[in-house]
Amino acid sequence: MPSLVHFLADDARGLWQSLVALAFGGVFFAGLARLAKPRTWVADGRAALPETRVNAVLSVVDQLTVTPAVAVFIAWMGTRLREHGLQLAAPEIWASIGPAPTFLVTVFTGDFIGYWRHRAQHSKWLWPAHAIHHSDTRLTWFSLERMHPIDRLGSALDTVILAALGFPFWAQAGNVFVRHYYGYFIHADVPWTYGRGSWVFNTPVMHRWHHARDVAGSGSNFATVFSVFDRAFGTFHQPGPCDVALGVREDMGRGAMGQYLHPFRAWRAAIRSARATAILPAE
Ligand SMILES: [Zn+2]
Ligand SMILES: [Zn+2]
Known part of the structure; x- marks a missing residue:
């Protein structure tokens, strides 16, 4: 019982720290929006409120349940890989090239893995879980918080693959930090294209x-x-600038609960449709 109490206390502490970080994020990205769109940033922020409310519910539930589960899963997988000597690169390699190149290689590799994982999330059977993230019709930095738990587990595999490749733990943690916070940035409602910088950066x-x-x-x-x-x-x-409608074609149901249930409904419908097609006589 004491361990359960400790777990819940850690969970509550983690949630509080996350909420404080998100509050700072809100102030920072509101400042960016004001800088980029001085005439419309208030109206745009107001228009995004209904979607922001859904994102807030999913974010709190995620912090309380999915984030701790994902952290335990990644730590457990990392320990198993180390114990069984299943890491591709020996730790001495990173010591020989130094911390800055190690960090750069880790983030670059992490983004390469994330690129292919994200493409997979757009495939027929993984899309219903990823569609939740895409259903936000008013994209803001906070849209990154709109993730289905199944989609989050898929993203956690990025770090497990980095661990299997033998990247040091501190660099794996740095990769998560950089890609998560840059992830907020690319969702921000600012019309920045970087000019030639877009040859390198998203x-x-x-x-x-x-x-x-x-x-x-x-x-x-x-x-x-x-x-x-x-x-x-x-x-x-x-x-050029993106002024087209955002979101998905599917009906996602109502509110946060509709978001959680959507992939299960979509998969059930897809399986029924596949079965119906299979039993239809060929013409
Ligand atoms: Zn996507
Ligand atoms: Zn996105």
Whole structure:
């Protein structure tokens, strides 16, 4: 029983720290929006409130349940990989090249893994869980908090793969930090395209095109930090500012509960449809 009490106390402490960090994030990104769009930032912020409320519910539930579970899963997998000598690169390699190159290689590799994981999340059977993230029609930095627990587990595999490749723990943690906070940045409601900088880095406009609905560009820009992967694999799309409608075609149901149930409904419907097709006589 005491361990349960400690677990709940840690959980509550973690939630409080996350809420404080999110409050700072809110102030920071409101300042950015004011800088980028001095005439419309207040009206745009107000228009985003209904979607922000859904994101807030999913965020709190995530902090209380999914985040601790994902942390335990990653730590457990990391320990098992170390114990069984299943890490590809020996720790001495990182000591020989130094901390800064190690960190850069880790984030670059993490983004490469994330690129392909994100492409997989857009495949037929994984899309229903990822569609929750895409259902926000008013993209703001806080939209990153809109994730289904199943989708979050998929993202956690990035770190497990980095552990299997043998990257040091501190660099894995740094990769999560950089890609998570840069993730907030590319969701921000600011019309920045970086000019030539977009040859290397992902931009808020690129990610807005990724969230576009029903138009060319909605299946593009999968990386988080480096646009070089999208350039290399033919998924880069940034024809200019993104002013098209955002969101998904599917009906996601009502509020946060509709979001949680959506993938299960979608999978059940897909399985029924596949079965019905299988028993229909060929014409
Ligand atoms: Zn996506
Ligand atoms: Zn997104």
